Amino acid sequence: xxxxxxxxxxxxxxxxxxxxxxxxxxxxxxxxxxxxxxxxxxxxxxxxxxxxxxxxxxxxxxxxxxxxxxxxxxxxxxxxxxxxxxxxxxxxxxxxxxxxxxxxxxxxxxxxxxxxxxxxxxxxxxxxxxxxxxxxxxxxxxxxxxxxxxxxxxxxxxxxxxxxxxxxxxxxxxxxxxxxxxxxxxxxxxxxxxxxxxxxxxxxxxxxxxxxxxxxxxxxxxxxxxxxxxxxxxxxxxxxxxxxxxxxxxxxxxxxxxxxxxxxxxxxxxxxxxxxxxxxxxxxxxxxxxxxxxxxxxxxxxxxxxxxxxxxxxxxxxxxxxxxxxxxxxxxxxxxxxxxxxxxxxxxxxxxxxxxxxxxxxxxxxxxxxxxxxxxxxxxxxxx
Amino acid sequence: xxxxxxxxxxxxxxxxxxxxxxxxxxxxxxxxxxxxxxxxxxxxxxxxxxxxxxxxxxxxxxxxxxxxxxxxxxxxxxxxxxxxxxxxxxxxxxxxxxxxxxxxxxxxxxxxxxxxxxxxxxxxxxxxxxxxxxxxxxxxxxxxxxxxxxxxxxxxxxxxxxxxxxxxxxxxxxxxxxxxxxxxxxxxxxxxxxxxxxxxxxxxxxxxxxxxxxxxxxxxxxxxxxxxxxxxxxxxxxxxxxxxxxxxxxxxxxxxxxxxxxxxxxxxxxxxxxxxxxxxxxxxxxxxxxxxxxxxxxxxxxxxxxxxxxxxxxxxxxxxxxxxxxxxxxxxxxxxxxxxxxxxxxxxxxxxxxxxxxxxxxxxxxxxx
Numbered sequence: 001x002x003x004x005x006x007x008x009x010x011x012x013x014x015x016x017x018x019x020x021x022x023x024x025x026x027x028x029x030x031x032x033x034x035x036x037x038x039x040x041x042x043x044x045x046x047x048x049x050x051x052x053x054x055x056x057x058x059x060x061x062x063x064x065x066x067x068x069x070x071x072x073x074x075x076x077x078x079x080x081x082x083x084x085x086x087x088x089x090x091x092x093x094x095x096x097x098x099x100x101x102x103x104x105x106x107x108x109x110x111x112x113x114x115x116x117x118x119x120x121x122x123x124x125x126x127x128x129x130x131x132x133x134x135x136x137x138x139x140x141x142x143x144x145x146x147x148x149x150x151x152x153x154x155x156x157x158x159x160x161x162x163x164x165x166x167x168x169x170x171x172x173x174x175x176x177x178x179x180x181x182x183x184x185x186x187x188x189x190x191x192x193x194x195x196x197x198x199x200x201x202x203x204x205x206x207x208x209x210x211x212x213x214x215x216x217x218x219x220x221x222x223x224x225x226x227x228x229x230x231x232x233x234x235x236x237x238x239x240x241x242x243x244x245x246x247x248x249x250x251x252x253x254x255x256x257x258x259x260x261x262x263x264x265x266x267x268x269x270x271x272x273x274x275x276x277x278x279x280x281x282x283x284x285x286x287x288x289x290x291x292x293x294x295x296x297x298x299x300x301x302x303x304x305x306x307x308x309x310x311x312x313x314x315x316x317x318x319x320x321x322x323x324x325x326x327x328x329x330x331x332x333x334x335x336x337x338x339x340x341x342x343x344x345x346x347x348x349x350x351x352x353x354x355x356x357x358x359x360x361x362x363x364x365x366x367x368x369x370x371x372x373x374x375x376x377x378x379x380x381x382x383x384x
Numbered sequence: 385x386x387x388x389x390x391x392x393x394x395x396x397x398x399x400x401x402x403x404x405x406x407x408x409x410x411x412x413x414x415x416x417x418x419x420x421x422x423x424x425x426x427x428x429x430x431x432x433x434x435x436x437x438x439x440x441x442x443x444x445x446x447x448x449x450x451x452x453x454x455x456x457x458x459x460x461x462x463x464x465x466x467x468x469x470x471x472x473x474x475x476x477x478x479x480x481x482x483x484x485x486x487x488x489x490x491x492x493x494x495x496x497x498x499x500x501x502x503x504x505x506x507x508x509x510x511x512x513x514x515x516x517x518x519x520x521x522x523x524x525x526x527x528x529x530x531x532x533x534x535x536x537x538x539x540x541x542x543x544x545x546x547x548x549x550x551x552x553x554x555x556x557x558x559x560x561x562x563x564x565x566x567x568x569x570x571x572x573x574x575x576x577x578x579x580x581x582x583x584x585x586x587x588x589x590x591x592x593x594x595x596x597x598x599x600x601x602x603x604x605x606x607x608x609x610x611x612x613x614x615x616x617x618x619x620x621x622x623x624x625x626x627x628x629x630x631x632x633x634x635x636x637x638x639x640x641x642x643x644x645x646x647x648x649x650x651x652x653x654x655x656x657x658x659x660x661x662x663x664x665x666x667x668x669x670x671x672x673x674x675x676x677x678x679x680x681x682x683x684x685x686x687x688x689x690x691x692x693x694x695x696x697x698x699x700x701x702x703x704x705x706x707x708x709x710x711x712x713x714x715x716x717x718x719x720x721x722x723x724x725x726x727x728x729x730x731x732x733x734x735x736x737x738x739x740x741x742x743x744x745x746x747x748x749x750x751x752x753x
């Protein structure tokens with residue numbers, strides 16, 4: 001890739017023709033990375049590089065960069081930069097036809113399509129951040145469906161508090177035959193593991209902290225691809241995810257992900273199985289009357305029934321009862337309603353296993369029918 | 385460009401470079417010094433020395449090549465006013481809804497972020513600091529050290545608190561430079577987490593010799609005058625705008641004359657009414673206030689038998705006449721009055737009226753004469 005870029009730069013001016021549909025598809029795919037509210041030129045420009053019969057375009061917010069490509073008729077190889085937001089807004093409005101992009105002097109770029117003719121000014125290409133080069137060794141293939149499922153099961157639990165920077169990402173642990181992903185914000189923790197995979201090139205344990213922004217972007221990319229594998233690699237400073245013709249790179253976060261093994265409950269002996277959709281609906285109802293800031297709801301497990309209740313001085317009180325098969329000791333515990341709803345959403349409303357110990361210990365939620373994923377969700381209790 | 389191009393304060397520069405050489409550079413440095421003393425220039429030089437791709441040495445200490453891609457890109461931030469003007473213009477071109485939430489930042493290299501006070505209030509705002517706290521824990525991409533430079537100590541309260549959080553636990557690969565005219569403006573909790581280094585004022589003869597080399601377009605008299613008026617700041621001296629200063633000083637003299645000798649106020653009003661409210665009049669008012677303070681100092685030197693310290697050497701005669709009309713107490717009162725004017729203007733009092741009031745209340749003859 002580095003070699004391509006060098007030769008492209010050497011030829012200077014660039015001239016290509018590309019179909020509007022294809023260009024717009026790739027522009028749309030990269031919009032998530034382009035920042036709108038910025039005055040920094042290197043954040044608001046695309047880098048266009050035309051080599052062979054391919055146009056590759058790159059967007060970056062410096063922490064994250066996304067490079068994608070589409071087929072193009074390349075008349076003159078070369079590269080240029082174009083204001084990202086304006087280009088996207090403009091191309092969307094063009095008729096479905098061939099677009100000719102040509103680099104002029106002083107970073108001006110001309111865009112012609114049918115009888116439309118536009119000129120925009122980019123910036124010096126040398127100011128565009130150098131893109132990390134995809135490593136040739138140590139590339140690990142992860143099935144796209146697996147990665148997508150794991151991100152969906154953990155991504156929501158990542159902390160967005162800026163002061164807890166080691167929690168601003170999810171930890172991915174790769175072993176030769178399993179993959180695990182963990183995310184937490186200090187109040188709840190999502191842990192998902194899938195065994196029975198085969199990862200060539202992984203020996204021992206390979207731990208990677210994937211920043212939240214990269215997780216979000218990966219999810220979008222995985223949702224819109226038909227590629228079956230994601231090629232993953234990393235070097236000292238950068239993470240690489242190649243999905244089909246798109247390459248997402250992210251700078252690595254510093255810091256140690258906390259040792260989460262200690263918080264995984266080992267002896268939660270009061271367990272009950274509930275229909276997830278019903279539980280979710282009940283929680284949503286009573287949560288309307290929970291304290292607005294804490295969102296706390298009380299969960300009471302008794303013989304034959306599970307009671308959910310909430311009250312606040314301003315709005316009143318509410319209770320819902322679910323029938324359950326349970327004849328152990330009764331236990332009452334408080335949880336943040338949102339945390340429970342997040343989990344129920346992530347498992348799509350199937351049967352949920354609630355495992356508790358006492359009012360002071362973390363509760364564990366799992367899908368009752370463990371499919372191919374070993375998925376557990378730990379929520380810290382609240383005092384109410 | 386290299387450290388040899390930095391003029392003055394050799395000891396401080398030496399100290400900073402030694403810390404670089406020993407790999408013991410602090411994570412946060414407050415560089416204090418009068419405007420134009422080279423705080424920003426020095427911070428940018430250090431950023432390059434930390435990240436130069438083919439680092440050189442001079443005098444046995446780390447230096448930078450000025451030619452590699454890190455050096456040249458970072459050097460684009462040298463003309464800060466131009467970069468800020470570009471950013472402000474870019475913001476003007478954003479959609480109306482985005483405009484309000486967009487802050488001015490200068491980033492010419494992925495690992496160097498310059499944070500200037502955000503216009504029009506000219507304060508560092510919390511969104512600007514957030515940009516730092518969001519990005520600082522990412523490893524550097526093309527450099528070894530992520531560098532952040534705050535060019536002003538005028539922080540909004542939440543912004544300062546937000547910065548404090550980062551200062552409590554900065555990553556090993558980041559360095560913050562906080563530039564200020566007056567370190568006292570920072571929260572004590574911020575100060576205590578930073579190393580404070582001061583770029584001291586240079587003596588006038590040193591500045592005169594610098595000017596002789598770099599500003600041959602000025603004659604000797606002008607150079608001597610500028611050397612005294614620049615308050616020991618090399619950068620300030622090199623870019624000194626004699627015409628603007630003379631204009632501000634002429635107005636300042638009118639105001640002081642009106643204050644010292646009660647009389648016809650029409651001249652005074654003609655002058656003060658040109659100090660308009662709003663952001664555009666700010667610069668002009670600042671210059672006037674600076675000129676006023678300097679004239680008061682000169683009056684004090686004249687009145688106390690140290691005329692060789694007088695800065696406005698070109699108007700000695702006029703100053704002497706004025707000095708005879710006032711005593712030390714008057715100067716003290718005037719300085720206090722000026723201080724009140726400054727405070728009032730910060731609270732958005734009308735500039736012209738504040739200046740009128742200042743001139744009208746300082747009449748020695750009316751009370752003591």
